[in-house]
Amino acid sequence: MSDxxxxxxxxxxxxxxxxxAEAYEATRIAFELGxxxxxxxxxxxxxxxxxxxxxxxxxxxxxxxxxxxxVPTLPVLERLARALDMRLDVRFTPNADAA
Numbered sequence: 882m883s884d885x886x887x888x889x890x891x892x893x894x895x896x897x898x899x900x901x902a903e904a905y906e907a908t909r910i911a912f913e914l915g916x917x918x919x920x921x922x923x924x925x926x927x928x929x930x931x932x933x934x935x936x937x938x939x940x941x942x943x944x945x946x947x948x949x950x951x952v953p954t955l956p957v958l959e960r961l962a963r964a965l966d967m968r969l970d971v972r973f974t975p976n977a978d979a980a
Contacts, residue, residue: 911953918946932964938960
């Protein structure tokens, strides 16, 4: 059974493939944005349907977004921000490990 690969080795191999790190990062960002919108929606006491109506979206689109299932466009983020009475702020910040 020496041919067996552990999870860390498999992940390292996959992450070294072209394009995988970029796709992973896009997925991470989509997930974090979705979590933030969900937090704001719940803090406001809104259902997904209420947010969807206010943002001109469907409830299922809001659900997919909150779950990190879609990488949003800037216009979608702007509509969600307006519906949540927020201002969208996109900025560049230095990496924590850049010193």
